[in-house]
Structures are given as structure tokens and as C-alpha cells.
Amino acid sequence: MTMVNTIEDEVWAAPSLKRSDLLRLAEPPDLTPVHLQIHRNYAFELIGSVLPPFLWVAGLKSIIAYGAYDDTLSFSQIDPAAVQIISLDFERYGELTHTASFHDWIAGRLENLRGRTEGAIVVSNWPSDSLNAARFNLELEKIADSLSSVFVWDTVEILHNMRDEFFDERAVVAKGTRLSNSGCIELARSLGLVRLPSALLPRIKAVAVDLDNTLYEGVLGEDGVEGVHISAKHGAIQKELLRLREEGVFLAILSKNDERDFVQLCQRRSDFLLKPTHFSATCIGWQTKPEGLVRVAEKLRIGVDSILVVDDDSGEIAQIRAVHPNTPLLYSRGPEQTLFWLRHYPALNGYRANSATRVRLSDLEASRQRDLLRASSSGKDYLREMQIELTYALNSMGSRGRLAELSQKTNQFNTGLQRFSEVEVVRRVELPNHCTISVSMRDRFCDSGTIGAIFARLDDERLVIDEVSVSCRALGRNVESPLIALALSPVIQQYGLRYVSFLFRKGPRNLPAHLWLTSFTGAQDITDGSFTTVAWESLPQLDKHLRAPVAHRWEPIIE
């Protein structure tokens, strides 16, 4: 999906939005259509009509389908490919909401819908201060967590921010809802900027910030360490960046400055909350911003299109856009806008934490230590000295979210580019003759968590591998071939198979997967969209891969 890569119109960020301003906006070109099916018992249309401009920021064009008002959530007509949005006025259920059977009912309805559709399901919680609503919302979170790709849309936070302005009990019959006009707009803003993009798009992996007039007011090189002004809003921006870091988003600095001044600033100003150790990469110097961005991406081992650049200079924003058109950009007009967008930038907020996000920061540091080790070791010694341990799990339902994430987000080492959703992963795990293998890795430097996914199926004497996805965090350890051979070998042996057949699809950045497949299979003519079939025993250097100095084990299968 294409992200709108600059934010020049501040309509979306205005503290008090007007419906007429939103409806006046012209739709930008080149949006990706997204079908939304709404299940509701009130006039959601007043939210839906102002939703599109917010989704445009994420590069999405909504095509909305409404059914009849339905308190019972009968889901009589379902478009299985659409994103399903359930938004209910829970006050309509009265005393029923106090019973445990009401919780069971909503769980049953969500399970029913999950079984009938492919796409994400977004369900709004109950915007109320009552204890009963709080209990229900807690239960709703648990239900959503137990189902694939079901996400809770938090409306309570909006209620708390708006207080009395959230509802407008006047003319409820005519309007079809108790929500106020501004309540509807705020709900659309939260759904369009945060909730839906986080359910549909891969997360931005890093935020690279400028220094002058972005993290403080003033020019460090001219005003000096004591001369720059750090306002309360700038402090709040720094806290937001620290929050994102806690959630596993890399922080980086991309600034035309003298690095020594920055270090002095961190040391001498206690009101500057960010410290050099918070940044996983810095590029502070006099190179151009597009060049600096490439250096930051290299240090972080991610693509430039996974980094949100925050800069107060519109000229530099334009320069980056010209060279890296897919890089998400945030033009920092002032601290208030920057703060707003750090909280609302599409694909930056609203994601569930998983094992991968927790280890991402420590893994980057470990990869630097691995580079040092590699420089001082020979090939085999390097693998041995790394003390790699691989843990495989077959058809593990508990890993479904991470497996889907690997399939959807891996760009460099992804052989099939199938982009399996969580629902599709669940289906493959459950289907007979399908093998879905997750691979976790640790070495002497860190535990990288689940870094690999293999989606295979049995077809006569062949093991057909529809996709192998290995996280870029696991690459560069020369362990890809042993990792995959050790995963496939027991399956080949158990079912007495003779051939392996790899699907390869060419993508913009999966050359590493192509090179590996060529080396692993010995085939020289691997083309886009084709299956490469090789006899298992004929794989070049198979014995070497299976005897590589890496420890490995399989997790027991839990039925």
C-alpha cells in the first residue's frame, strides 16, 4: 500500500474539526481501495461520511457498505473480503449488558463472523464511565485477543478527552444516534488515522527526527546548549518518542548539526529527556538528508520506506521525497502538530505488542557485536562461536500472529511473497497435509524470538514450499541454509518424500531470497511465479547444512 508521504494540510490535526472542512477536501490520486462493511445499531453514517479524508492520509480509499440496523448482529449479508466494522450503541441493550450471557453473546457473534470472513474485524468498545461498561470492555479485549485479526477500537479514550461534548442527546430520533457531531468526527479521526491503518498496514519501524526546531526551539549551533528553548510541548514530544521506543520502534537522529553539540545538550540539559543511548542510529553531520537517511536505514538494517522522518524544514522534506518517494514524512510545523502526529500518524500507533517488538532493540545491538565477531572469525568458527540455538514448532496456533507478521512484512528474504493473513495462517495450520513451521533463534548475544516462517504442504512425493520468510534481523549470520534444511528434513523423512518444490515470486526487494534459493537448490533458471523442484538428496551441500554447528530442537506438538 502506498502511504501518503507528506502531511501539508493541517485540517486533520486541527484541535476542533469541522464537518464542512472535511467534506470540502478533494480526494488525492493513487489511493488503495479498502472495502469496509459496517454492522451497527445506530446511524454510523455520520461517522462514515467523514471517515474518507482520514484514511487518505494512510493512502487508503474507503468503499463502505451498510446493512440494516441490527441489534442482534445476525450478519445476514457478509462480504468475506471486506474489513468488518462492528459499532454498537450498547446503551440500547439495557439490563442485558449486566449479564454474563451478554459477554458470551458478543464472543459468539465475533467467533461467527471470524469464521466467515478473511479480513480484519474492528469492534468498537463501550464509551461509558460506568463500571459495567469497564467490565464489558475488559472482556471484549480478552475476546479480541483470543481471535485472529480482531481489533478493539477504543472509544473510551475519546469520551474522556471530550467529556460532555461526546454525546448530544438532542434530536436523537432525527439524527439516529446519541453521538454529537464533534463526537462522530473524533471517532472518524481515531478510526481513520489509527485503528484501521494499524489493522491493515505493516508498522513503521523507526522514527528519525531532526534536532533544531523539532526537539527544541532554536538552532543548537547558533544558540548554544543553554540557549535553545525546551517547552512543555517539546518535552511531551520527547516523552512520545520514548513511548514509541518502549513499544519497539527504533529512534534515530537525522540532523545537520555538530554531533558534539548534541552530546553536550544531552549531558547538560536535564530537561532534554532523550539521551544518546535512546537512539539506535544517528546521522548528525553535513551530508544531505536523503544520504543521511540511507545511512540511518543501513545502521538500523531496515528499508528507508519503514522510517518516518520528522523535520521542520519543508525544503529538506521535499528533497527526501524526491529521492525516496515511499518514505513516510512528517513536516514538523510546530511542536503541537508534531505531538499530534506522533500520536496519530497512520501505521505508527495502535499495534499489539508481540515477542518480536520486545526484542527488536536489543537485537540490533547484538547484530553489531556479531559483525565484530565475524570480522575476527572464519566461516565455520563464526557459526560455532555464535552458539546459535534454533527452536522449531510445527503448526503452532500460538504463533499465528507472528507467522502472519513475518509473511506480510518480510521483504528481503521472502520466497513466495504470499502475504498470508492471520486468518489464512490459521487455516493452513488446521488443514491436513499442510506444515507450517515457526523458527525461533537465539545466540550468545541475544534471543531474537521467532524469526522464520515456512509454509509448506504435501503433494504426492513432493514437499511444496509456498513461502519461506526470514526476518532481516536473522540475516547476515550465514545460517539461512542450515536453518531451512533442518526444518524441512524431519518432514521429508517422516512422510517419505523425495522432492522439494519452492515457489518463487519476484518482489521489489527479495533479491536475497532469490540468491539463497539459487544457491540452496543449485537451479540457475528460477523465474518469477515458478516452482523450482529438486530431489531432496540432490540438494547441493545438504549434508553440510544438516551438520552445521548449530543446536536445534523441536517443540512438542500440543493438540
Next chain:
Amino acid sequence: MTRYRIQAAVIELLSITVGRPIAPTESVTRDSEPTWDSLKHIELILMLEEHFGVRFSENEILALCSSDEIVDAIEERSAT
């Protein structure tokens, strides 16, 4: 606010509602505009309330069915 300015603002909001340009002197009714359905009508009311800082009752919302009636209602409130 003068009637002329009220009229200009109402026409502008109505043109957003019905999705076509409306001449300043044109009189528009719900019956004459197929796209002015019940949802669009509520949206128009919400935009009018936003713009003029007024509040309409349930009965008024249902009764305001033409550009002239809307201008009259807002002018009346501006005068009081």
C-alpha cells in the same frame, strides 16, 4: 449577520451536501434534489449548526426542507 451573508453560507453548505454547484440566487428544495436524502439532511443540519453556532430542535430539523426555509430560520435566530 445580514441575510445576504447567511444566504451565501447556506448555499455553500448546500452545494457540499448535494454535490453540485448552486447559484447564489437559486432556491433549492429537498423534493427537487434527489441526492438530498435523510442522511445528507442531517449532515447539512450539523454543518449549519457548526457554521452559525445555532441549535435546531427535532421538529425544526424535520421541517427545514428548502434553502429559503433554512435562511429564514437562521436569520430569525440571528435577530433575537
